[in-house]
Amino acid sequence: MYIIVVGGGKVGYYLSKALLSEGHEVLIIEKDATKVERIEEELGSICMQGDGCEAATLEEAGTERANLFVAVTDEDEDNLVACQVAKHKFNVPRIIARIGNPKNEALFKKLGIDVTVSATDLILEHIEQEVPTHPLIHLLELRGGKLEVVEVKIPSTSAAVGKQLKELHLPPGSILSLIIKEEGVQVPTQDTTLEAEDRLIAVTKPELEQALRNILTGS
Amino acid sequence: MRVVIMGCGRVGAQLAALLDSEGHQVTVLDVNSGSFSRLVPTFKGTALLGDGTDEDSLRKAGIEEADAFVAVTQGDNRNVMAAQIAKHIFNVPKVLCRIYDPLREELYETLGLDAISPTTVLAQLLKEKLIE
Numbered sequence: 429m430y431i432i433v434v435g436g437g438k439v440g441y442y443l444s445k446a447l448l449s450e451g452h453e454v455l456i457i458e459k460d461a462t463k464v465e466r467i468e469e470e471l472g473s474i475c476m477q478g479d480g481c482e483a484a485t486l487e488e489a490g491t492e493r494a495n496l497f498v499a500v501t502d503e504d505e506d507n508l509v510a511c512q513v514a515k516h517k518f519n520v521p522r523i524i525a526r527i528g529n530p531k532n533e534a535l536f537k538k539l540g541i542d543v544t545v546s547a548t549d550l551i552l553e554h555i556e557q558e559v560p561t562h563p564l565i566h567l568l569e570l571r572g573g574k575l576e577v578v579e580v581k582i583p584s585t586s587a588a589v590g591k592q593l594k595e596l597h598l599p600p601g602s603i604l605s606l607i608i609k610e611e612g613v614q615v616p617t618q619d620t621t622l623e624a625e626d627r628l629i630a631v632t633k634p635e636l637e638q639a640l641r642n643i644l645t646g647s
Numbered sequence: 648m649r650v651v652i653m654g655c656g657r658v659g660a661q662l663a664a665l666l667d668s669e670g671h672q673v674t675v676l677d678v679n680s681g682s683f684s685r686l687v688p689t690f691k692g693t694a695l696l697g698d699g700t701d702e703d704s705l706r707k708a709g710i711e712e713a714d715a716f717v718a719v720t721q722g723d724n725r726n727v728m729a730a731q732i733a734k735h736i737f738n739v740p741k742v743l744c745r746i747y748d749p750l751r752e753e754l755y756e757t758l759g760l761d762a763i764s765p766t767t768v769l770a771q772l773l774k775e776k777l778i779e
Contacts, residue, residue, distance in 0.1 A: 509723070509724040516758060
């Protein structure tokens with residue numbers, strides 16, 4: 429695959445290194461001459477000096493034959509524009525943008541950039557998984573973020589302790605798919621009674637997450 | 648008219664003064680509070696510290712009720728991004744942005760943005776002055 433990477437900072441550098449080792453043809457576009465020099469010294473002549481948001485630069489880079497275009501500078505707006513130019517002027521089939529502000533994910537989607545990677549979100553997810561006091565953990569996004577799989581730990585203070593599922597009135601659209609109890613894993617039924625320290629795996633919509641959390645962990 | 652201007656440089660500050668003196672309700676956004684010293688002392692509008700590519704800052708600046716949005720920071724990409732947020736997220740009726748790079752201006756015109764390239768405008772103006 430021919431892959432163009434815009435931005436030769438740390439992310440761009442290590443990403444390109446990994447892609448090269450998988451046998452892809454990679455071109456990095458970087459503005460800063462000293463960075464270009466360092467990349468060329470370490471990875472060979474795979475770097476072009478220029479502004480990856482400029483149509484002229486992208487033309488010179490052969491963007492119309494690129495299979496994948498990745499923008500990983502540390503400025504969200506530069507990544508947006510580079511991706512839009514690649515998409516609309518050069519019709520690159522697959523485009524990925526790095527974002528710093530997690531709110532830009534929805535914005536980029538609305539502006540035609542479907543795949544975004546947010547380091548902030550990724551680190552936040554890991555913190556949630558690593559910090560055991562957090563009652564609700566995001567495990568997975570499904571269908572482009574329209575559904576999510578979450579894990580909820582029932583604290584001993586929760587009003588749901590000792591209640592059967594049918595008494596809890598979970599928001600419609602949220603489904604408890606698994607209960608992990610001390611003694612093992614169960615598929616929950618309406619008659620299952622919740623106990624403190626149970627861990628529930630649920631599929632829910634992002635907008636119902638707060639309601640689900642309140643019912644299961646609220647005191 | 649309620650106008651939000653992003654970027655309080657020479658152009659942003661002067662545009663703010665012009666609109667303000669005609670009685671329009673102007674809010675100027677800039678990431679650097681020092682830039683607001685460019686505003687004329689008689690300016691009656693609002694100067695707000697904030698990033699025009701951030702939805703929350705734009706909301707604080709009153710983008711939801713604005714009749715127009717103008718992006719005139721030094722960065723073409725910042726202007727392009729802010730203008731797209733104003734147009735596609737907040738549905739501001741009139742959105743203008745400055746794009747220095749004529750090629751990018753052309754592209755974003757085809758993508759539906761109302762963009763002005765000072766490079767093209769000034770070059771044209773200079774040529775006309777020279778030839779007349």
